[in-house]
């Protein structure tokens with residue numbers, strides 16, 4: 001049976017606060033809960049009766065103490081996180097906040113800190129962030145992604161060298177002129193090197209056939225991402241993901 005078959009999903013949010021002028025991003029160090037000890041955007045579960053946008057704004061206020069201004073608040077994309085042998089997927093609505101009011105403050109769950117775009121601590125973040133955050137920072141059109149995680153065996157040792165990492169990359173596209181590809185560097189960092197913004201939809205997927213974590217990346221919990229699929233330059237932000245992992249609908 002497909003170990004990634006979903007029977008239900010939880011709806012989560014993630015808000016990336018960005019200072020365009022200073023080229024900085026506000027991240028929070030998660031002190032507890034899911035993803036503890038990683039730097040991440042601000043967010044959490046959408047509560048009954050809330051829209052994802054309302055949930056995102058509430059979590060930003062709770063976790064960072066600030067209110068996003070409506071004129072600078074945009075949906076950046078939609079991500080589905082799937083975990084091996086777990087039938088519950090995490091549908092995560094990702095937003096960008098370019099302006100806010102209030103005073104940034106620490107809470108018992110998150111410690112906020114500004115990072116230069118050049119110094120984003122990807123080795124202390126969820127592994128998928130290095131795939132989609134550069135797209136978000138380039139202010140490209142909305143994206144959609146599926147990220148597949150496997151449980152990391154407890155006894156697994158961290159390799160000194162990455163020579164045992166074998167990867168295969170495939171690029172597929174729904175548009176003939178797509179100019180999007182990925183590169184896998186020695187540190188197993190996939191980098192989106194080219195995009196053609198006139199292309200309506202570009203998609204790429206990558207399969208890592210060995211564990212994908214690096215020596216500098218032991219903290220991302222007991223999970224390791226082994227495969228992802230991403231589509232970028234969508235014409236509208238995706239609104240909902242179907243249980244088969246495809247986009248069910250788009251925002252108006």
Ligand SMILES: Nc1[nH]c(=O)nc2c1ncn2[C@H]1C[C@H](O)[C@@H](COP(=O)(O)OP(=O)(O)OP(=O)(O)O)O1
Pocket residue numbers: 012013014032033034035040041042043044045081090092109126127128129147
């Ligand atoms: N693979 C992943 N990459 C990423 O960048 N963010 C992820 C992620 N998986 C989950 N998240 C984010 C989404 C959401 O903002 C947060 C998890 O939300 P949760 O509500 O589960 O957090 P908590 O366990 O702290 O619970 P509450 O704050 O009580 O809702 O982590």
